[in-house]
Amino acid sequence: MNPEQIIAALKKLVDDGKVLTDPADLDAYGKDWTKQYAPRPLAILLPKTTEQVQAIVKFANENQVALVPSGGRTGLSAGAVAANGEVVVAFDNMNQILDFNASDRTVRCQAGVVTEQLQSFAEDNGLFYPVDFASAGSSQLGGNLSTNAGGIKVIRYGMSRDWVAGLKVVTGKGDILELNLDLEKNNTGYDLRHLFIGAEGTLGFITEATMKLTRQPTNLTVMVLGLADLTNTMDVLQTFLKNIDLTAYEFFSHQAMQHVLAHGQVQAPFAAEAPYYALLEFEAVSDQVMEDAMALFEQCVENGWVLDGVISQSETQANNLWQLRERISESIAPRTPYKNDISVVVSRVPEFLTEIDQVVTEHYPDFEIIWFGHIGDGNLHLNILKPEDMAKEEFFDKCQQVNKWVFDIVQRHRGSVSAEHGVGLVKKDYLQYTRSPVEIEYLRGIKRVFDPNGIMNPGKIFDIGG
Amino acid sequence: MNPEQIIAALKKLVDDGKVLTDPADLDAYGKDWTKQYAPRPLAILLPKTTEQVQAIVKFANENQVALVPSGGRTGLSAGAVAANGEVVVAFDNMNQILDFNASDRTVRCQAGVVTEQLQSFAEDNGLFYPVDFASAGSSQLGGNLSTNAGGIKVIRYGMSRDWVAGLKVVTGKGDILELNLDLEKNNTGYDLRHLFIGAEGTLGFITEATMKLTRQPTNLTVMVLGLADLTNTMDVLQTFLKNIDLTAYEFFSHQAMQHVLAHGQVQAPFAAEAPYYALLEFEAVSDQVMEDAMALFEQCVENGWVLDGVISQSETQANNLWQLRERISESIAPRTPYKNDISVVVSRVPEFLTEIDQVVTEHYPDFEIIWFGHIGDGNLHLNILKPEDMAKEEFFDKCQQVNKWVFDIVQRHRGSVSAEHGVGLVKKDYLQYTRSPVEIEYLRGIKRVFDPNGIMNPGKIFDIGG
Numbered sequence: 001m002n003p004e005q006i007i008a009a010l011k012k013l014v015d016d017g018k019v020l021t022d023p024a025d026l027d028a029y030g031k032d033w034t035k036q037y038a039p040r041p042l043a044i045l046l047p048k049t050t051e052q053v054q055a056i057v058k059f060a061n062e063n064q065v066a067l068v069p070s071g072g073r074t075g076l077s078a079g080a081v082a083a084n085g086e087v088v089v090a091f092d093n094m095n096q097i098l099d100f101n102a103s104d105r106t107v108r109c110q111a112g113v114v115t116e117q118l119q120s121f122a123e124d125n126g127l128f129y130p131v132d133f134a135s136a137g138s139s140q141l142g143g144n145l146s147t148n149a150g151g152i153k154v155i156r157y158g159m160s161r162d163w164v165a166g167l168k169v170v171t172g173k174g175d176i177l178e179l180n181l182d183l184e185k186n187n188t189g190y191d192l193r194h195l196f197i198g199a200e201g202t203l204g205f206i207t208e209a210t211m212k213l214t215r216q217p218t219n220l221t222v223m224v225l226g227l228a229d230l231t232n233t234m235d236v237l238q239t240f241l242k243n244i245d246l247t248a249y250e251f252f253s254h255q256a257m258q259h260v261l262a263h264g265q266v267q268a269p270f271a272a273e274a275p276y277y278a279l280l281e282f283e284a285v286s287d288q289v290m291e292d293a294m295a296l297f298e299q300c301v302e303n304g305w306v307l308d309g310v311i312s313q314s315e316t317q318a319n320n321l322w323q324l325r326e327r328i329s330e331s332i333a334p335r336t337p338y339k340n341d342i343s344v345v346v347s348r349v350p351e352f353l354t355e356i357d358q359v360v361t362e363h364y365p366d367f368e369i370i371w372f373g374h375i376g377d378g379n380l381h382l383n384i385l386k387p388e389d390m391a392k393e394e395f396f397d398k399c400q401q402v403n404k405w406v407f408d409i410v411q412r413h414r415g416s417v418s419a420e421h422g423v424g425l426v427k428k429d430y431l432q433y434t435r436s437p438v439e440i441e442y443l444r445g446i447k448r449v450f451d452p453n454g455i456m457n458p459g460k461i462f463d464i465g466g
Numbered sequence: 467m468n469p470e471q472i473i474a475a476l477k478k479l480v481d482d483g484k485v486l487t488d489p490a491d492l493d494a495y496g497k498d499w500t501k502q503y504a505p506r507p508l509a510i511l512l513p514k515t516t517e518q519v520q521a522i523v524k525f526a527n528e529n530q531v532a533l534v535p536s537g538g539r540t541g542l543s544a545g546a547v548a549a550n551g552e553v554v555v556a557f558d559n560m561n562q563i564l565d566f567n568a569s570d571r572t573v574r575c576q577a578g579v580v581t582e583q584l585q586s587f588a589e590d591n592g593l594f595y596p597v598d599f600a601s602a603g604s605s606q607l608g609g610n611l612s613t614n615a616g617g618i619k620v621i622r623y624g625m626s627r628d629w630v631a632g633l634k635v636v637t638g639k640g641d642i643l644e645l646n647l648d649l650e651k652n653n654t655g656y657d658l659r660h661l662f663i664g665a666e667g668t669l670g671f672i673t674e675a676t677m678k679l680t681r682q683p684t685n686l687t688v689m690v691l692g693l694a695d696l697t698n699t700m701d702v703l704q705t706f707l708k709n710i711d712l713t714a715y716e717f718f719s720h721q722a723m724q725h726v727l728a729h730g731q732v733q734a735p736f737a738a739e740a741p742y743y744a745l746l747e748f749e750a751v752s753d754q755v756m757e758d759a760m761a762l763f764e765q766c767v768e769n770g771w772v773l774d775g776v777i778s779q780s781e782t783q784a785n786n787l788w789q790l791r792e793r794i795s796e797s798i799a800p801r802t803p804y805k806n807d808i809s810v811v812v813s814r815v816p817e818f819l820t821e822i823d824q825v826v827t828e829h830y831p832d833f834e835i836i837w838f839g840h841i842g843d844g845n846l847h848l849n850i851l852k853p854e855d856m857a858k859e860e861f862f863d864k865c866q867q868v869n870k871w872v873f874d875i876v877q878r879h880r881g882s883v884s885a886e887h888g889v890g891l892v893k894k895d896y897l898q899y900t901r902s903p904v905e906i907e908y909l910r911g912i913k914r915v916f917d918p919n920g921i922m923n924p925g926k927i928f929d930i931g932g
């Protein structure tokens with residue numbers, strides 16, 4: 001079939017007007033937030049039902065057409081990029097909340113439900129969907145699950161994976177499977193649910209998900225602490241974890257905070273300057289918890305770990321303190337940052353960060369390094385700002401060299417080249433720094449079981465051929 | 467190779483004296499707690515290292531020898547039974563705790579570490595391993611993970627799956643893989659860790675696991691409530707969940723309690739009789755929580771859901787109340803019970819239980835039904851006692867008929883034929899009541915990727931041929 005014939009055939013598989021081929025649509029739906037790949041899809045499909053998705057997959061198998069799943073396209077690893085004439089299957093028209101069970105505290109969603117839509121729905125029903133991150137306003141559930149999205153509350157609530165009661169999927173072979181039937185306990189062979197979560201659309205399409213909800217948190221209280229030294233991030237974390245269930249433990253460097261303050265609208269939390277800051281959040285369910293937290297804080301000050309600190313006395317104050325952390329990305333965006341999302345086990349964070357810092361500073365002393373991240377999970381976001389007088393091309397060339405140093409250090413510390421953003425195209429060449437070549441062969445074997453013709457998101461995570 | 471040659475060859479792969487062929491050993495290592503299969507292994511191997519396990523697997527592939535993994539053999543689905551001349555690979559000699567990281571709160575264990583050993587180790591280090599169940603004194607970690615064991619704290623702490631930071635495995639092809647590198651966040655392709663958990667040894671051997679620990683619970687407090695009606699189990703659960711993080715929500719019928727009381731050593735919790743009882747456990751971290759719990763209790767009484775209740779005032783009282791639930795199995799053991807472990811979503815429990823109750827009672831009015839289980843997770847343990855005057859054979863024949871009714875009802879309610887005990891041999895013929903035939907084909911496909919020669923625990927969960 002030639003491209004025109006394919007498009008004509010696809011029009012029979014979805015509702016009228018749900019095959020888009022306008023250049024503007026091809027451009028918009030062919031890329032995600034990574035931007036560095038030029039979008040070039042053949043067409044965009046907007047199915048309404050799982051059965052339409054199934055028909056698309058069957059057609060794709062018969063005609064060897066490559067399919068790219070598309071959610072909110074907020075990914076940072078190019079998992080949803082269509083740059084090679086693929087057909088994009090977007091879930092914008094499958095954005096309904098289908099069912100809510102108050103007793104089971106579960107909500108059945110189509111894959112195109114936006115994260116914030118689910119969060120609001122939970123809140124309206126007196127419950128809480130705890131997975132949260134910067135792109136919640138446009139990211140879709142199907143994409144969140146396909147990348148096992150993490151975010152700012154992982155230390156308490158886990159990753160997206162941990163909130164999935166059941167999935168409906170269409171495999172790369174075109175079979176509809178209902179995985180786990182929304183059960184809390186179900187030990188009947190391999191859990192395929194966990195295989196599709198984080199598969200970045202390479203095994204098939206997630207078309208529906210039943211998500212678990214939980215009770216709303218009570219009186220969330222935020223502390224921001226100025227730390228004397230990097231290793232004190234760990235000391236403070238250990239001290240608080242012994243007595244308090246933290247809902248977040250974030251970290252950012254002095255440089256990061258300077259950019260946020262210069263960006264405006266946010267004030268410094270206290271007068272003292274510190275090389276690093278920690279942001280802690282917990283439920284102050286009783287006066288006792290508040291007293292415990294203050295006692296731990298004082299202990300940290302006495303030990304010399306904490307130079308100064310502030311604690312929120314209201315929800316507004318708590319939200320304001322969160323801005324210190326949440327506005328980092330936007331405040332450095334104008335500086336064309338190189339970004340990397342990496343992790344190690346928590347105890348290795350200080351050494352790991354210091355090694356990366358040293359190698360970059362030694363070779364490129366004019367590079368400004370901005371550190372922040374979910375340090376309570378061992379997850380660091382490394383950002384390097386382009387020197388004002390350096391051409392973009394030169395900067396990104398040098399960053400390719402930085403990548404190698406960073407991933408060598410990741411591998412030496414048995415870390416992950418992608419903590420929460422997935423592999424997509426961006427990290428594909430570095431997958432073997434975290435997964436052994438032998439293990440990657442098993443990933444390929446699994447791919448062949450679900451997608452023997454290799455039509456599902458080809459070239460993402462790994463190449464089929466090796 | 468003939469059996470003698472196989473045994474001679476195996477002796478070269480493990481330490482001296484670690485190949486057992488004594489009839490008593492063959493009998494002991496060839497069965498689990500199910501008992502109904504006659505053990506008939508060829509030999510028992512006791513490897514010391516992952517490399518020895520790898521050598522065994524490579525030999526088995528070259529000579530088409532079937533291997534059966536063996537832990538504490540406390541399983542109830544015959545997953546560890548060797549009844550067809552298989553070679554049993556037991557982990558009794560791989561029972562070391564290899565490493566403990568207080569900062570990461572992780573402990574690296576060999577597969578043969580006993581559950582209670584891990585629990586005690588955590589406690590000695592001021593931490594808590596929360597997965598707990600009746601066989602904790604002899605079950606081994608490798609077996610727990612291969613069956614994704616649940617137990618009495620799932621409502622708060624989840625299943626075994628949720629406590630695994632990393633695994634070392636030997637695949638059925640003989641490759642050693644290190645899965646997830648103990649990381650909290652690692653989104654680099656399919657999570658093979660979750661594939662091995664619950665695979666019942668059909669994909670390979672788990673030889674090491676890094677387990678997460680958490681803080682010790684504070685002032686665990688137990689309530690036992692007498693419920694007016696079955697549906698009140700749900701009402702009470704919903705009421706408490708709104709305000710209190712329960713660590714357990716168990717249930718048992720009046721009949722179950724009668725057997726425990728008749729068995730001796732335990733007293734009735736209160737004078738009033740009720741058709742059903744609920745046992746709630748929570749952390750009374752402050753007086754406020756206790757007051758909240760009492761207020762919720764009174765609300766349940768006012769609504770007519772709860773007839774009477776008692777709350778523990780000390781650890782000893784809490785432990786005594788737990789006896790009412792924990793002694794059920796042993797108190798009915800002399801009555802040759804038919805046992806089934808099934809689940810549905812929580813909201814369907816009352817209807818589901820009633821339907822099973824009705825069909826059994828209608829056909830076999832002389833069968834005594836004992837219900838108990840982890841009702842907060844939708845997990846019920848159905849036990850039926852043999853009438854005193856009925857021959858065992860007749861009873862078990864009739865129970866085969868009961869199986870069909872029960873699993874038909876399970877299927878109609880989209881439930882699981884094995885909530886937490888796994889499939890093994892016992893539930894194999896009923897797998898398609900929870901997993902569709904199409905889905906089971908994918909399970910077979912995955913099996914072929916990891917174990918192409920079908921040497922790993924053959925015949926468990928499903929047959930390779932279909």
